[in-house]
Amino acid sequence: MANAVLWPVLAPIATAGLAALFWNFRKTQKAVSCAGTLLTFAAGLYLLARVDAEGVVAVQFGAWAAPFGITFVADRLAAAMAAITGLMALATMIFGAADIRRREERAGFHPLFHGMLAGVNGAFLTGDIFNLYVWFEIMLITAMGLLAIGRTRAQLDGVFKYAVLNLFSTLLFLLAVGMLYGVAGSLNMADIALRLREQEPSLTLVIVGVLLFCGFGIKAGYFPLFFWLPASYHTASVTVAAIFAGLLTKVGVYACFRVFTLVLPMETSGLAPVMAFIAAGTMLFGVFGAAVQWDVRRILAFHIVSQIGYMLLGLALATPAALAGGIFYIVHHIIVKANLFLIAGAIHRGSGSFDLRKGGGLLKSHPALAVLFLIPALSLGGIPPLSGFWAKFMVIDASLDAGAWWLAGLALFVGLLTLYSMSKIWAEGFWKPAPQWHRRRRTIPPAFYAAIALLAGLTVAIGLFAQPFVAYAQAAGQQLADPTPYIETVLGMRLG
Amino acid sequence: MNLTFALAISALAGCGVYMLLSRHVIRIIIGVAILSAAINLAILYSGRIASALPPVIPADISELGLDTANPLPQALILTAIVIGFALTAFASALALQLFRSNGTLDTDDLADAERLGNPFTDKDDRA
Numbered sequence: 063m064a065n066a067v068l069w070p071v072l073a074p075i076a077t078a079g080l081a082a083l084f085w086n087f088r089k090t091q092k093a094v095s096c097a098g099t100l101l102t103f104a105a106g107l108y109l110l111a112r113v114d115a116e117g118v119v120a121v122q123f124g125a126w127a128a129p130f131g132i133t134f135v136a137d138r139l140a141a142a143m144a145a146i147t148g149l150m151a152l153a154t155m156i157f158g159a160a161d162i163r164r165r166e167e168r169a170g171f172h173p174l175f176h177g178m179l180a181g182v183n184g185a186f187l188t189g190d191i192f193n194l195y196v197w198f199e200i201m202l203i204t205a206m207g208l209l210a211i212g213r214t215r216a217q218l219d220g221v222f223k224y225a226v227l228n229l230f231s232t233l234l235f236l237l238a239v240g241m242l243y244g245v246a247g248s249l250n251m252a253d254i255a256l257r258l259r260e261q262e263p264s265l266t267l268v269i270v271g272v273l274l275f276c277g278f279g280i281k282a283g284y285f286p287l288f289f290w291l292p293a294s295y296h297t298a299s300v301t302v303a304a305i306f307a308g309l310l311t312k313v314g315v316y317a318c319f320r321v322f323t324l325v326l327p328m329e330t331s332g333l334a335p336v337m338a339f340i341a342a343g344t345m346l347f348g349v350f351g352a353a354v355q356w357d358v359r360r361i362l363a364f365h366i367v368s369q370i371g372y373m374l375l376g377l378a379l380a381t382p383a384a385l386a387g388g389i390f391y392i393v394h395h396i397i398v399k400a401n402l403f404l405i406a407g408a409i410h411r412g413s414g415s416f417d418l419r420k421g422g423g424l425l426k427s428h429p430a431l432a433v434l435f436l437i438p439a440l441s442l443g444g445i446p447p448l449s450g451f452w453a454k455f456m457v458i459d460a461s462l463d464a465g466a467w468w469l470a471g472l473a474l475f476v477g478l479l480t481l482y483s484m485s486k487i488w489a490e491g492f493w494k495p496a497p498q499w500h501r502r503r504r505t506i507p508p509a510f511y512a513a514i515a516l517l518a519g520l521t522v523a524i525g526l527f528a529q530p531f532v533a534y535a536q537a538a539g540q541q542l543a544d545p546t547p548y549i550e551t552v553l554g555m556r557l558g
Numbered sequence: 559m560n561l562t563f564a565l566a567i568s569a570l571a572g573c574g575v576y577m578l579l580s581r582h583v584i585r586i587i588i589g590v591a592i593l594s595a596a597i598n599l600a601i602l603y604s605g606r607i608a609s610a611l612p613p614v615i616p617a618d619i620s621e622l623g624l625d626t627a628n629p630l631p632q633a634l635i636l637t638a639i640v641i642g643f644a645l646t647a648f649a650s651a652l653a654l655q656l657f658r659s660n661g662t663l664d665t666d667d668l669a670d671a672e673r674l675g676n677p678f679t680d681k682d683d684r685a
Contacts, residue, residue: 192634199641203648210652215659220671222583222656225649229590230578236638237597243631244604297671357675416675 066112067121067134069105070144070183073098074151078176088167095172099155102179103148106141113141114534118541118551120189128552129250133189135552138538139389143186143316146396149520150308151179153513157404158301160507166211166299174211177204178305185313189552191239191325192249194317195232198281202228205310208302209294220297227290231280238273241266242325252552255324255545263330271331274321282314284374285343288367292351295366296359296416300407303359307366308400312392315373319388323542324549328380337378342472345371349479357416358406358491361483362399365442368476369395372457375473379464386539387456390532394453394524398438401517405435408510409491418487423496428506432492437518439488441525443481449524452532563603570596583656583663587649594642598635605631 077098084091112119113136120135122128136144162171181201188194202225210221239249245266246254258267276287283291291311295303328334348368355361373395376388406416412428413421425432441448444455454477461470524531541548546557574596577589605628613626657663660670673679 192637196637196641199645203645206648206652210655213655213659215670216674218652218656218659218670219668222652222668223671225645225652226578226586226590229645229649230593233590233594233597236594237600240597240601240604240631240634243601243634249630293671296675354677355675356677360675360677 065121066105066109067119067136067187070102070109070148071134071180071187073101073105074176074179074183077101078173078180081172081176082170085170085173088164091167091172095176096155098176099148099151102176102183103145103152106145106148106183109136110141110145112136113138118548120551128189128554129248129253132193133250133252133552134187135189135252135548136187137541137548138534139316139319139542140186142389142393142534142538143312144183146393147179147182147186147309150305150396150400151175153400153404153517154301154305154308156509156516157304157407157513160509161299161301161407163212163299169211169213170207171211174204174207175305178208181205182309182313186316189251190249191242191251191254191321195236195239198232198235198313198317201310201313202232205306209298209306211302212299214297216297220294223290224294227280231277231287233277234273234280235277238270238277241270241273245270250552251320251325252545252549255549256553256557258325267326267331271326271333274326275333275336278314278318278321279340280314281311282318282374283311283344283367283370285340285347285367285371288344288348288370291367292360292363295363296357300403300410304400304403304407307362307403308396311366311370312396315370315392318374319377319385319542322377323380323385324545328377334378334380337374338466338469341371341374341378342469343371344368344374345472345476349476349483352483353479356418356490358409358418358487359403359416361487362402362406365402365480365483366399368480369399369442371476372454372473375461375469376457378469379460379466380543381460381464382536382539382543383463384457384460384539385542386532386535387453387460389538389542390456390535391453393531393535394441394449394521397517397520397524398441398450401438401514401521402435402442404510404514404517405431405438408506408514409435409487411506411510412504413491413496414504418490420497421491422494423492425492427496427503430511431506431514432488434511434514434518435488435492437521439484440481441521443484444477445481447525449521449528449531451525452528456532456535563599563607567596567599567603570599581665583653583665583668586665587646587653590649591642591646594638598638598642601635601638602631 080094081091118137123132181197184197210217246257248254279287348364352361352364373388373391376384410416412424415421441450444450458470458473574589574593577585609625609627611626613629
């Protein structure tokens with residue numbers, strides 16, 4: 063059944079609604095929220111299985127034939143993203159069992175959390191560019207609610223910066239959608255792609271491309287546009303920061319991957335060299351920004367930016383192998399980065415501070431956490447046999463194949479600097495003896511360990527049994543490089 | 559007519575961006591609202607505004623007439639207005655909360671997020 067495409071969105075929306083109904087019944091609300099998380103995860107996996115078996119799956123709302131109605135469509139990339147969204151929801155909910163405060167639950171954590179998941183999955187699965195805008199806004203407003211949920215002064219300040227810059231980015235995107243409609247006369251992405259193939263390149267299309275580039279750029283946090291990200295993510299509570307770090311910027315990256323392969327392909331739009339420079343700048347400046355920081359969350363926030371650069375590198379080269387590398391990188395990055403934020407929360411519990419200068423001694427007091435930290439940290443730096451090694455290998459190999467030596471060299475260099483940052487966390491947070499004033503033993507809740515171990519286990523599993531994941535990413539990259547099956551499935555016709 | 563419309567939209571967008579660059583929180587929010595109004599008008603214009611004939615198909619014909627108005631941009635704008643309204647409402651509530659907790663709406667004085675875990679100071683506000 064094609065309805066498999068709808069479940070990853072319907073499950074969180076229904077959960078958000080139900081959880082809002084039980085606003086004053088905290089226990090019931092929590093149970094609903096947990097059940098909804100499992101359902102979202104199951105829906106994502108089911109969709110993944112369907113897409114893996116059948117190729118592209120599409121469903122038309124209200125049986126209005128595309129391009130007149132709204133289409134929901136999942137190719138391999140979208141299905142993988144929906145599945146990983148469910149996984150992240152599950153991991154953060156496990157972690158949240160010990161981290162979410164009662165005050166935050168009363169302020170509406172559960173409805174907002176599932177509303178955000180619906181927005182994220184909707185953005186992954188929609189085939190209509192205006193609908194994509196709507197999902198972006200749903201994601202944005204629920205994310206702002208989650209970010210400000212503690213209502214501390216730092217959070218209010220962080221969320222204001224987040225709100226203004228992200229509102230501006232969606233406005234740019236909306237303007238681009240309007241102009242694209244003016245040029246192509248359609249909003250269905252597959253239909254627009256077909257119509258633009260027949261048109262001569264025009265100035266309007268260039269402007270549309272630039273607007274989309276900037277709009278998605280603010281969302282994804284690439285090089286000159288990322289400043290809202292390290293200014294706000296470190297203020298959020300750990301559970302929220304982890305799901306944000308894993309998913310939200312990746313929605314922007316996903317939108318780039320979708321639009322710049324399908325609607326305005328990199329080769330024809332002339333954006334490829336720009337994108338290569340942006341990818342290089344993103345990698346480099348993100349990692350430099352992290353180098354001066356001492357707060358674990360701020361270090362990790364800058365590393366999100368740096369890692370976005372590797373994904374864009376895959377998109378900039380736009381060969382099937384490079385796209386596959388980018389897709390593999392996205393999946394690897396979501397798991398590892400969310401896990402590192404969860405570990406930041408555990409570091410805070412274990413040593414009493416997010417500030418590395420004040421903490422220390424965790425290797426002695428919590429050796430299990432130290433081992434669990436090393437897995438995602440080394441994976442982020444690209445050490446074999448963890449998932450990050452294969453991700454970096456695929457991207458760098460593709461850039462060498464495409465003759466982009468300087469990009470490959472830069473990617474390796476940035477990997478080295480990433481290791482520097484991770485070893486800083488290791489040396490200061492874990493290795494250094496604990497300062498005298500807090501020798502008191504602090505315990506880390508088992509729920510923290512469970513969530514962290516789940517994601518760390520996945521990182522190791524992807525690293526050791528990389529072949530099925532690489533094969534899936536290659537098939538997904540192939541689908542992006544040649545969107546004919548996607549267009550045919552959405553429009554229900556054969557292209558001549 | 560076309561040029562007038564385009565100039566009006568660009569003037570509106572210019573006002574919005576100017577307000578957005580201000581340091582005062584309320585002015586920034588108004589700037590976003592004006593900019594989104596300008597963009598809504600741009601969408602309306604992208605659907606061509608030449609005709610005023612309603613896009614209704616008469617009973618004995620099965621196709622829409624050639625010079626009827628385009629209803630789709632209006633549907634899009636309606637959606638965008640609703641979303642914009644919700645976001646403006648949220649931003650206003652946020653501004654109120656910012657004022658209550660800080661006593662100021664000047665963005666130069668709102669730097670609590672920047673101070674939290676700042677690498678150049680020794681203070682950790684939260685822990």
